[in-house]
Amino acid sequence: MWRTAAQDSVCLLCRSAGGTRTIRNRPAATLGGGTSKSTPWTGGQQQQNQQQQQQRTFATRQERRSVPARMVLSDRASVARAPGVRAEPDGGNNRPRRDERPEGPFGGMNRRVANIEPARLSTARTRDSRGKDDREKGKGDRRGFKALNMQRSLTSIGYGARATIKDRIQSIDSFDQFNILPPLKEAISFTVLKGLTDIKPTPVQRLAIPALLGQPIGPRLRRKPMSHGGGGRQEFLLAAETGSGKTLAYLVPIINALKEAEAQDTASIAYNARLEAEKAIRGDNPMSEWIDKFEPHPNTARPRAIVLVPTAELVEQVVAVAKEISHIAKFKARPLSATYSAMKIQRNLYSPAGVDLIVATPHLLATIAESEPNVLSRVSHLVIDEADSLLDRSFSPETTKIVDRALPSLKQLVLCSATIPKRLDTYLMNHFPNIERITTPNLHAIPRRVQLGVIDVSKDPYRNNKNLACADAIWSIGKDAAEHEGPVKGEVDVKRIIVFVNERETTQEVAEYLCSKGIDAVALHRDTPDLRQSEMLASFTSSEPVRVNAAAATAAALAKGGPNSRSRYLPNTKVIVATDLASRGLDTVAVRHVVLYDVPHTTIDFVHRLGRAGRMGRRGRGIVLVGKDDRRDVVAEVKRSMFMGQALV
């Protein structure tokens, strides 16, 4: 019996590989009891190779088993191994690593590494690892939010990116830092935000105003070259938490652009000169008496800026802000909504004095544009406020029609929203791939100053009577308020509360039940009488306090049985029952309490509904009624997210 050094090394290797069984003490050549003579498969050259080879192992157990008694092993150790590929001590599975396979027709198959140039690979890795860091960080923060992670409805933004944005806007603390015309600065301080002592732009205003003006602020705010849609148009998405001043964030730069363009517009300059001459001729004769007979302004029925909003109430709200600015900045803003008579709509649009900015609902404007295509022929600035609703299925056809008609003259398209739902994200990627996204550090987070309480409706005393639970919650708020006299002796503040339901049909039913329990409640929907609805809304959107006699409120507070008490009248609360679409965007500054009658379907609805309270730094409280079939896990996680000050997903 003889052994070569090479054979010894095979034996050691086999042992160390732990699994490749060899017939250890027999040289390969004698396997099967053969001789060392050459066979047709093993020539003299092969034998020489055998001796030179340092590591040798058998191909596979199967191969070995199938080795006929007189078979001599290939000196390549594995028949599957390509020339030049090293053997692996892998227990007999000696196939070459996929990424080491040679070039050839099948060389690219089953690769584990992408065939990317090293230079490109390094930049891709840096980018990827940065994104991954952010994602990992976000994931870490979201651990334990199983229910919310499962039904993700909002686009997530990494906490790293949020921190960067926060840094960027720190140096801006005054409207004077923006390149806006002096009358606009004056209007912000003396009309829109009058009464405030320390006026500072909010985060969305710090980000959006310079971006829309095309103004670089400080070295860190210098932006990449403008993102353009087709035809040199600029496209922006402003996304910021509810009640954070988005209206002013888009109105200020747009009005500024209108005023600058007006100063250059030869038609307007010539008209103004003729108007001044006419005024001189007419002397003391008031302008309102003769302007109708004078020639129309070049902007008559051809506004240069349009703001689209989903509801008539929001039309009023936005146009009110624009008009406040217009008192000082001098331009014409007009509302268009279905609540106006045909004659009023006609007058607003065809006013001989012209119209610069129109605030409208898409349905009405799209209908007008069908018969009067010129209405949109001069639009240079288009804002789609509450973009997640207006680009959703129900509004999208009308909104898109307006965008399409305005496109030829459009210079800036601004989409504005408090949430970026995933479907909006996809829509933007498909339709506006170059849109510049301006998002604030607290996007999708409900402010920590808003607390969320939970009432289990399935328990006593409600026994699944949601209406009763709702009335009881409102009575508790009223009773509590009755104990605290306001600044005026003998009077208490009236609490304004919004009750949110998921379906529009439920609004009336709940409002009627609350009324039957002595609560001043109104449903906010199309069929509610306009006057009652607008009276109620006015008291919700005004920051002026409403007070009632303390004695009446205290009597109600002391009555036993709450909503079931005999007195059955709670004088110090006012309630609106609505779906969140009805109240979308409403600046309900007077609201401290929100009751979520139904558990919202998605986190998007949580953000918008709870966003009606706690606006612009105010405190607020949400109460959610949870029935036996509701997702308690979702509610618990939203509550925890809010407590931790995290964004909902």
Ligand SMILES: Nc1ncnc2c1ncn2[C@@H]1O[C@H](COP(=O)(O)OP(=O)(O)OP(=O)(O)O)[C@@H](O)[C@H]1O
């Ligand atoms: N810089 C500011 N400082 C203080 N208050 C401001 C400032 N800018 C706006 N506001 C006030 O903040 C309130 C909310 O503004 P606005 O309605 O524009 O919020 P929003 O972000 O559009 O909310 P939503 O998402 O609900 O539509 C308004 O009462 C407005 O007057």
